[in-house]
Amino acid sequence: MQSVAQAVERLDALAATDTVDVLARAFAAAGHELALVGGPVRDAFLGRPVTDLDFTTDARPDAVLAIVEPLASSTWDVGRQFGTIAAMVRGEQVEITTYRSDVYDGETRKPEVTFGDTIEADLLRRDFTVNAMALRLPQRELVDVHGGVEDLLAQRLATPQAARVSFRDDPLRMMRAARFTAQLGFTVSEDVRDAMTDLADSIENISAERVRDELVKLLDTDDPVEGIRLLVDSGIAERILPELPAMKLEIDEHHHHKDVYEHSLTVLTQAIGYEAERHPGDAPDTVLRLAALLHDIGKPATRKLEPGGAVSFHHHDLVGSKLAKKRLRALRFDNDTIASVSRLIELHLRFFGYTEGAWTDAAVRRYVRDAGDQLERLHELTRSDVTTRNRRKADRLGFAYDDLEARIAVLAEQEELDSMRPDLSGDDIMRILGIPPGRAVGEAYRFLLEARMDEGPLGPEDAEARLRTWWATRDA
Template identity: 60%
Template sequence: MSAEPPSRPPHGSVPPAVQETVRELVDLSPVLTELGERFSAAGFEAHLVGGSVRDALLAAGSGAPRVPGDLDVTTDARPEQTLELLRGWAGSTWNTGIAFGTVGADVHGVRVEITTFRADRYDRESRNPEVAWGTSLEDDLARRDFTVNAMAVSLGPDRRVTDPFGGLGDLLKGQLRTPGSATESFLDDPLRMLRAVRFVAQLQLTPTDEVVAAMRDLAPELGRITPERVQVELSKTLLQDSPRAALELFVSTGLADVVLPELSALRMEIDEHHQHKDVYAHSLTVLDRAIALEKADPSAESPDLVLRLAALLHDIGKPATRRHEPGGRVSFHHHEVVGAKLVKKRLKELRYPNDVIDAVAKLTYLHLRFHGYGRGEWTDSAVRRYATDAGDLLPRLHKLVRSDCTTRNKKRAAALAATYDSLETRIAELAAQEDLNRVRPDLDGNAIMEILGIPPGREVGEAWRFLKELRLERGPLPPDEAEAELRTWWSSRNGG
C-alpha cells in the first residue's frame, strides 16, 4: 500500500493546530457553548457534526474563520430528552423530524438541528431508513454520506475533534470518498449520488474512482427518489459558482439519463454552425458565460436559477429537430419551439414552481429571435415586440442571447456583440419614449365600449387586442387617431 501524502493525517488523527482552530471556532458561538454546557450538565454527549464541521475547517484553512449559520448537532440523548433540555432556553422548537430523531430549535436567532445517534438500516426499496437509535458517535458517523461530512467536534469541555474515516485528510487532498463501501452507501440512499455531484461544484472535490464507478453502476437507483428531492439537489448544483465539472460528472455517470435525459441527448449533436464539438459542450459553455454575465451585473439577482436553467436547456429541442441538409449541413429548424415544450414537460416532472417553469420555457422560446435582427434591419415595431414579448424577462434574455454567441471567430463574435449592443440601445430609446414595460392600447375598455356602443363581453376583448397590436406596430397614437382606427376595424369586422 502506498504511503499517505504528508498533508493528509491518518484516519482518526487530527493535528493539534487544527484541533485548536476548531475549538476556537466553536467558542465563537455562544449558542454552541451554552448548548454544550446544558447537555454536559445533564450527563449527555453533544457534538457539532456534518457540514457544520466541514465548513468550519474550510473557513479555518482559508484564513477567514467563521461559525456556520445553521448548526447540526448529534447526541446520545433521546428526542424527548432533547426537548426537555431545550425547554425554557430555545425561543422555539419543532419536531417535524422527531420520528427520525431530529429536534429543531431556534436559539437567539440561530437555527439548530439536534439528532439522536443513529444506527439505521435501509430496506433499499425506498430511501426511508428503519430508524434505530445508536449508542456511539463513531457508529453514527459511519452511516453518513461522505468522509468530509463524517467529522465531529465535541461540545463538551474537551472540544475533541473526532475523525474516524479520514475526512480532514480527504478535505485537504480535495477528494470525495464514502466512509465505507460506496456501493453500499448509494444502495442505502441513492440521493447521495446527486449530493456527490453537488459537492464537486460546491467544494471542488474530486470523487474517487470507487465513488464514480458506483455512481455509474447504480444510476438507475435514482428512480427510487422523489422528484422534489432530486430537484433540490439539481438546483443546489446549478446555483454554485462553477457547476460545469459537476454537470459533466452528472452526465458521464448516467445520472442525467435518469434525472434530465434531454441534457444527455445533446451529446454528439453537431450544431448548425459547426463551431462546437457538440451541442452538449456548447450548452455548458453558454452556462459558463451566462454565470459570468450574471455575476458582472450588480443590478441582477445572483445566483439566478432561471437564467442558469435556461442557459443549460435552451437547445434541448435540437435532437428532435435535427435534419441533414444537402452539402453536409445540419439544421435544427424550430428547435426553440420544441425546446420550450420539452422544458415545460421536464421541469414540471421535477416539480419546479410554475413561475420558474414558465420563465425558463419563455426564454428558451425567445432565445433565437435576435438572429432575425440581421444588421439592424428590424422595424421599431419588431423591436417593440421583442421587448414586450420578453416582458420582465428581458434582462435575462439579453444575457442568454449574448451567452449563446459562442463562435470562436473573433471578428464574427465582435460583430454579434456590436449588433446586440445596437438592439439594446434601440430598446432603451423606445422604452424612454413609450414606456415599453407597460405597452397597452391607446384606448381602455371603457372607451372602447363607449365609442362602439357595445356592452362588456368578447367583442371588447377583440377590440382591445386589435388596439394593442396597432400600438405595437405604430407606437403611441393620439386618441382621435386611435378612435378612427378602431371605428374602421369595427366596420370592416361587421362587413361595413
C-alpha cells in the first residue's frame, strides 16, 4: 500500500502520460468532462502496475467517437448500448464509458441503462468503494465520495451503497468480492459478508458463462485460497461448485483421515508454486489449478469407514474424474479444458504405486502414454499432492518422483518416448496382412503398441514377424 503522497505522485505521473494527456485536452476542448476511474486509480494507491486505462465522461457515445477518432489508430464498439467505446490511442488501449445510472426492474438480470450527467451518480453504481474513485481530468482532482481511500488504507472491501442492494442489482459482484479478497489481500466488510451469505441463492440467476469467467479470474490470482474460503463460507460455492464444500467431511473420534478440504487448498497453493518455479513469467495455468482444487472431489462419494479406525477412498480418482467432467460441463468450460482436467484427476494417484516397488521400463512407458500431452501438468499435480507433515515420508516421495522423471527423460532420449507409436503403421499392417480398414487393424495396432511398451523399439522386421505370428494364432 502506497502512502497518500506517493499515490498522488503516481496519479500525477499517470495523468501526464501522452495517452491520458491528449485525451484530457481533447475532451476539455470539446466541452466535456473526463476522468480516469476504477482500477487505474485504485492501483496507484496500491503501488500495483496500471494495466488498463478506463475513463468515464458525460459525453454520449456518438460524441465520444467524434472526439476520439481523430486521435486513435482504431476504434471499436464494445458495448455502445451500455455507453462504452474502446480505442487505440498512442499505442495504448483505452475504454471510455458515458456516465450511467443503471436501473433494475427486479425481474431480469439486465439493467435498464440510463445515461447520467454527474460523476458522483456514476460512481454510486460501481461494485466496491475502492473501485469507485476517479481522477478528474485535466484538473487532476480526486473524486472519492464513498470513502474508497479509507477502505484502501484499511484493506477492506465495502460497497458504495448497501451491500444487499448492490448484490441484488448484480449477484456476480459477490464472486468479485471473493476475487478481490484474493487479488488484493483485503477482507470484506461485515455488511458485505452478511449480504453474501443471505443472498447466496441469487448467484443461480447468473449465467454459467459469467460464473465460469469469474471463477477463472479468482483461480488465476497469485493466491486464490482466501477467496475460495469466502465462497465456501458464504454458501456461494454450494450453488456453483458444490463438490468443493462437500469435501469438508466430518471426522469422528474413531475414524481419522486427512481433512480433504484443507488438503485440497494446500495442493492448489503448492501447484501454483510449482507452476511459478517451472514456468516463470508464464500466464496462470488454469487447467492445473482446476485439477489441483478438484483432484479429491471423488472422496466424499467413496469414503468407507474400515474396522480399526481406518478410512478408505477406493477409486476416488475415477469417481472424481467423472464428477469434474460433469461440473465443468455445467459451467460451460471448453472441451479441451474439461478433457485435460478430468484426465489429470483420473491419473493423479498413478505415481504412488511407484513407491511400492520398482517400475519396469514398460510401466514407465505406460505412465507417459496415458498422460499424453498432460505429462508436465501431471508431474506438477503429483508433486503438489504431497502435503504430509512427516518430513521423512515427504522426502521419500520427492526422491521417488525425481527418480521417475529422470527415468522418463532417459527413456525419452533413447526411444523418442514423446511420440510413442508401434513399429508399424496402420497402412503397414493392412499391407502385410492383406486386410482392409476395420476392427482387425485396430486390434493389430494395439498388439504392436503393447509390445513396444513392454520391450521398447522392435524394428520393422521383428515387428512384422510378431504381427504375422499373432495374426495366425489370434483365432486359435
